[in-house]
Amino acid sequence: MAKKSPPQIFGVLGFPAKHSLSPKMHNAAFKALGMNARYRIFEIEPSKLKPFLATLEKRGIHGLNVTIPYKQTVMSYIKRTTPEARIIGAVNTIKVSRNKLYGCNTDGEGFLKHLKTDLGFDPRAKTISILGAGGASRAVCVSLSNASPKRIVIFNRDRSKTIDLMHILNMNGVCTDLVAANSLSDPRLFEADLLINTTSVGMKESDPSLVDKRNLHPGMLVYDLVYTRKHTRLMEDAAEKGCRIANGLGMLLYQGMLSFKIWTGRMPPKKVMEKALGLQP
Ligand code: ATR
Numbered sequence: 001m002a003k004k005s006p007p008q009i010f011g012v013l014g015f016p017a018k019h020s021l022s023p024k025m026h027n028a029a030f031k032a033l034g035m036n037a038r039y040r041i042f043e044i045e046p047s048k049l050k051p052f053l054a055t056l057e058k059r060g061i062h063g064l065n066v067t068i069p070y071k072q073t074v075m076s077y078i079k080r081t082t083p084e085a086r087i088i089g090a091v092n093t094i095k096v097s098r099n100k101l102y103g104c105n106t107d108g109e110g111f112l113k114h115l116k117t118d119l120g121f122d123p124r125a126k127t128i129s130i131l132g133a134g135g136a137s138r139a140v141c142v143s144l145s146n147a148s149p150k151r152i153v154i155f156n157r158d159r160s161k162t163i164d165l166m167h168i169l170n171m172n173g174v175c176t177d178l179v180a181a182n183s184l185s186d187p188r189l190f191e192a193d194l195l196i197n198t199t200s201v202g203m204k205e206s207d208p209s210l211v212d213k214r215n216l217h218p219g220m221l222v223y224d225l226v227y228t229r230k231h232t233r234l235m236e237d238a239a240e241k242g243c244r245i246a247n248g249l250g251m252l253l254y255q256g257m258l259s260f261k262i263w264t265g266r267m268p269p270k271k272v273m274e275k276a277l278g279l280q281p
Helices: 022-032 046-054 073-077 083-088 107-118 135-145 159-171 233-240 249-264 270-276
Strands: 008-014 037-043 061-066 093-097 100-104 127-131 151-155 176-179 194-197 221-224 244-246
Touching: 008 022, 022 037, 022 249, 022 270, 046 073, 061 249, 073 100, 083 100, 083 107, 083 135, 093 249, 107 135, 107 249, 127 135, 135 151, 135 159, 151 159, 159 176, 221 233, 233 244, 249 270
Parallel strands: 008 037, 008 061, 127 151, 127 194, 151 176, 194 221, 221 244
Antiparallel strands: 061 093, 093 100
């Protein structure tokens, strides 16, 4: 009897990483497509990161997702990165090919795909407000900047990150506005068609909403990148005010689908992945 070849290994690299939802959705897709592949969790402590990345091929690893705290750090070990990953300054997907690592970022593109495909929101000529200017915000903003929005209004506590992000967006031909760190009621934030929370505020059940609910209006789509909870306080307030709402699970789904395509060359079955994430009955 012919010996079965070992499965191709994929996984998520992080520290910690054990609560990741990615294994569920990728393993469900491998199974549905009848592929001899497995998706695992690689919780690697910082001192072991370099040797781990140097031995991926030997371990049978063909591709990785990268999460906290390594999205920036891994860039220095990667042979080639896409222009988008370089502009964002972070990699969330590594493809291993002939012992070389290639880095991409599918976070922003995943967000945009979910926004356009599932929520039917086209950013073209729209005003968009963003809370936060960290890694997630950069990924989302860079993708949005390719979709010709009218203006992106940014709020962040740390002003230097806002200025950095505005610079990137202006270089990409997007008009921007800065809302001062102590001005969360600035009307420019709420004239938007789309309000996105990219900060970590909302992850914990006890977290407040950063914005006063009186400023939200029914014409707005309120998108919270948090996906560890179905509804954040911001989303609850927005729903109460008649806004459409979305959490970060859709973005997680699409970034995963895009990573899967990069690693395997195949489009994963969306419905199977959605079901694995609990997005479908
Ligand atoms: P990620 O990769 O998830 O974006 P990050 O790069 O650490 O993580 O960014 C976290 C974001 O949440 C930042 O915009 C941070 O604001 P500062 O740059 O001012 O620190 C924001 N954030 C975290 N806690 C916050 C809080 N209590 N209020 C407002 N913003 C907060």
